[in-house]
Amino acid sequence: MTDNIETRHEPNYLEYRGKHGGILGWLTTTDHKRIGLLYFYSMMTFFLAGVVMGLLMKYELISPGEQIMGPQTYNGLFTLHGLTMIFLFVIPGVAAVFGNFFLPILIGAKDVSFPRLNLMSWYLYIIGAIVVLISQFMGDGPPDTGWTFYAPYSLKTNTNVVAAVTGAFILGFSSILTGLNFIVTMHRLRAPGMGWLRMPLFGWALYGTGWIQLLATPVVGITFLMVIAERVLGIGFFDPAIGGDPILYQHLFWIYSHPAVYIMILPAMGAITEIIPTFARKTIFGYTAIVISSMAIAFVGYFVWGHHMFTSGMSSTSRWVFSLLTFLVAIPSAIKVFNWTATLYKGSINIQTPFLWSIAFIFVFMIGGFSGLVVGSLATDIHVHDTAFVVAHFHYIVFGGTGFAFFGALHYWYPKMFARVYNFKIANIGLLIFFIGFNLLYFPMFYLGMLGMPRRYYDYLPMFHSANTLSTIGSWIMAAGLLVIIINLARARRGKGKEVDDPWDGKTLEWQIASPPPVENFEQIPVVEHGPYEY
Amino acid sequence: MYSGASNFVTTTDTAFAVIIGISMVFLIGITATMLWFVYRYNRKRNPVATQIHGSNTLEVIWTVIPTILVLVMFFYGWKGYAPMRNAPDDAMKIRATARMWSWLFEYENGIKTDTLYVPVNKAVSLDLISVDVIHSLYIPAFRVKEDMVPGKTNKMWFVGQKEGAYELFCTEYCGLSHSYMFTEVVVMSEDEFAAWYAEKSDTTGRAAAAAVPGTLGKELVRQNGCVACHSLDGSKLIGPTFKGLYGSQHKVMTGNQEREITVDDEYIVRAIYEPDADVAAGYIKGQMISYRKELTEQDVNEIIEFLKTLK
Structure with missing residues (x-):
């Protein structure tokens, strides 16, 4: 350790003092690591707020009838829960926090290509979040449309839809600019010797994600502008009463919002792909296959949006074409799962917290993926479409997938970011409680959906009672696990954790520099002579 | 199951x-x-x-x-x-209309009900209509579902193969009372259905009913889904209760001004045709659509007669 400190020629990114110190030093920073942490703290705040909303909703659903709120409050709450979790947590998600912090380091660069644009993306994110927040308190009350803003309901409700949609529009730009920044960074700033096929797979995942952000997000931006124009100026895009077409809205919305699922899940898969080789002490199985599958997901993901509309009245031909394409997009995800599993074969597995998160991730992600086959198939989707089954499915994918990967990545890179380790035992207990609670919370919803309980239901018939109660109990267990995890990490941050440089002995470039990383990452840009996972 | x-x-x-x-x-x-x-x-x-x-x-x-x-x-x-x-050509046609937050089923002989009655082992084809926002007609037991999109007529068909009553839900989120927008499909034996179908279309029976004040109004209130938001027993739902409403004094918001009115014929006509003109104090504006297209003045008079009976 002492050797290390002596050879350090510059301060690390946490203690660095530039033109401004203190909080201003953070708010004006263009350092990708600090921006990563800005995203981290703001996203965790929104995430926890979203969790509280979810807990309130689950509590309301513990029994039939009114428990703690009326239907208007509930409808506003599930809208805000969706907006917060989707736009403020999982879409920026793993990419904004760990992509910002680690992508430049992983490819041997000192920063992203456009550091100022990177800071601006964070500001757009915050402004967007504030506008969404304003929609709750100004105008005629919180929006009650669901995060999907389906027309014509979103055009008819008196609530403050315009502000919420404007917020989402601004957030879109944050996403587009981050994607652009990452794409250019990977094209221009890879270290000498790092050919495309020597790039760590997290980079490849972010590369695929970047293109989706860049190409798909503008579609939803324009759609949101059309909603605003229709509400404010009365131009008939979507409301049939003034000559519009509500199905057009659904097409435009899902042309973005389905690929958006891959914006959420690809970086998560990328992070898992970094964690597994480190703990298996083994090179990744099928590097090229994983690269191809990432790009295939990004590409095929554009052509499956119609599966959200199997009951909308779309033509029979489009229904079966979209169903077929949907089944094909399942293949690259399956290939990833097979390769992760194969990587464990003949490894020398170091069972640590981040590895356990990865295994848990693969399990819940598989349940999410398999239930996706049920909703991708025509006859079965007709039955479970817009029921609790779909809610369970996307929580398994988005929360089980992205959420588990987010916490896995956090536990993996935490010692690198802060040069401290958390208590492993408590971390594992937290994960176990969280895992049990998660499954108890969402699995009963599959059953409820098969039974026929529609989604976005404030109240329900007695036939749905027991499974809903079980789900509510699951939500408490999950929240308890989450609390254990967060307190454990926060304690380590406040100096209770042991100081370490590299607890896992990773092989990718971030583990070759000091912890916390120096301001400019590398004193000398490294020359890369082999693939990323050579053990 | x-x-x-x-x-x-x-x-x-x-x-x-x-x-x-x-x-x-x-x-x-x-x-x-x-x-x-x-x-x-x-x-x-x-x-x-x-x-x-x-x-x-x-x-x-x-x-x-x-x-x-x-x-x-x-x-x-x-x-x-x-x-x-692909519905068979000989399917029995029923027109299903959804509105926030009630169902209306119209049969070829003019019967209107809020519950879907169908004969067993007979193909039934539904024309799906919505008058306001998107709804979705879902019968879990039958494994069928299709959205009801305003400005567009979607279709659905099925054969009920077992007698009994099954849940029918709205599965597309449609606002405040979405979770209360459900009814039943009743699958009846052929004879039972035939008897029901004949009785309901029997015009002499209707004329007799019309002689009792309020009977037709009660039917209209049920068919148009008024009771989804206005209770008949005094409990507070999305809108004020109908019980004891007629002739009472009420505070309403006209624009931003609060004023006191007496619920009379003129007020009720306005409340049905221009629901946002005077909004009962303590209730949310914009929850009700105008029923100008659905209810004639004669219909509204029948409803007023019915309200008078709810003391």
């Missing part, structure tokens, strides 16, 4: 069985393999890892086999679904 309630149950449930069955094999297989590897190749048992970069043979195998399997799944899904799109 509802095995065989409609002609689509078997094919749909077969698709469920195929997809979930294959998925379970993979879920359990992969999880078990993973756990076995974690146990067999952990650091203690296997101190040195063997570096394996991949295998093209394996990649091809686990690309091709899942592709074949998902195509099988697609096939079963499509096979179960394709017949749902």
Whole structure:
């Protein structure tokens, strides 16, 4: 350790003092690591707020009838829960926090290509979040449309839809600019010797994600502008009463919002792909296959949006074409799962917290993926479409997938970011409680959906009672696990954790520099002579 | 549970069985393999890892086999679904109308009900209409669902194969009372249905009913779904209760001004035709659409007669 400190020629990114110190030093920073942490703290705040909303909703659903709120409050709450979790947590998600912090380091660069644009993306994110927040308190009350803003309901409700949609529009730009920044960074700033096929797979995942952000997000931006124009100026895009077409809205919305699922899940898969080789002490199985599958997901993901509309009245031909394409997009995800599993074969597995998160991730992600086959198939989707089954499915994918990967990545890179380790035992207990609670919370919803309980239901018939109660109990267990995890990490941050440089002995470039990383990452840009996972 | 309630149950449930069955094999297989590897190749048992970069043979195998399997799944899904799109020509036609937050079913002889009555073993074809926002008609026991989109007529058909009453839900979120927008499908024996159909269309019976004040109004209130938001027993729902409403004093908001009015004929006509003109104090504006198209002045008079009976 002492050797290390002596050879350090510059301060690390946490203690660095530039033109401004203190909080201003953070708010004006263009350092990708600090921006990563800005995203981290703001996203965790929104995430926890979203969790509280979810807990309130689950509590309301513990029994039939009114428990703690009326239907208007509930409808506003599930809208805000969706907006917060989707736009403020999982879409920026793993990419904004760990992509910002680690992508430049992983490819041997000192920063992203456009550091100022990177800071601006964070500001757009915050402004967007504030506008969404304003929609709750100004105008005629919180929006009650669901995060999907389906027309014509979103055009008819008196609530403050315009502000919420404007917020989402601004957030879109944050996403587009981050994607652009990452794409250019990977094209221009890879270290000498790092050919495309020597790039760590997290980079490849972010590369695929970047293109989706860049190409798909503008579609939803324009759609949101059309909603605003229709509400404010009365131009008939979507409301049939003034000559519009509500199905057009659904097409435009899902042309973005389905690929958006891959914006959420690809970086998560990328992070898992970094964690597994480190703990298996083994090179990744099928590097090229994983690269191809990432790009295939990004590409095929554009052509499956119609599966959200199997009951909308779309033509029979489009229904079966979209169903077929949907089944094909399942293949690259399956290939990833097979390769992760194969990587464990003949490894020398170091069972640590981040590895356990990865295994848990693969399990819940598989349940999410398999239930996706049920909703991708025509006859079965007709039955479970817009029921609790779909809610369970996307929580398994988005929360089980992205959420588990987010916490896995956090536990993996935490010692690198802060040069401290958390208590492993408590971390594992937290994960176990969280895992049990998660499954108890969402699995009963599959059953409820098969039974026929529609989604976005404030109240329900007695036939749905027991499974809903079980789900509510699951939500408490999950929240308890989450609390254990967060307190454990926060304690380590406040100096209770042991100081370490590299607890896992990773092989990718971030583990070759000091912890916390120096301001400019590398004193000398490294020359890369082999693939990323050579053990 | 509802095995065989409609002609689509078997094919749909077969698709469920195929997809979930294959998925379970993979879920359990992969999880078990993973756990076995974690146990067999952990650091203690296997101190040195063997570096394996991949295998093209394996990649091809686990690309091709899942592709074949998902195509099988697609096939079963499509096979179960394709017949749902083609109603037989001799199907009985019913027009289903959804509005926030009630259902109306109109039969070819002019009967209007808020519950769907159908004869057993007879193909029934529904024209799906919405007058305001998107709704979705869902009968879980029958495995059928289709959105009701304003400005567009979607279609659905089925054969009820077992007598009984089954839930019918709205599954597309449609605002405040979405979760209360449900009714029932009642599948009746042929004779029962024929009797019901004849009785309901019997005009002499209707004329007799009209002689009792309020009877027709009560029917209109039920058909148009008024009671979804206005209770008849004094409880507070989305709108003020109908009980004791007629002739009472009420505070209303006209624009931003609060004023006191007496609920008389003129007020009720305005409340039905221009619901946002005067909004009862303490209730949310914009929850009700105008019923100018649905209710004639004669209809409104019948409703007023009915309200007078609710003391």
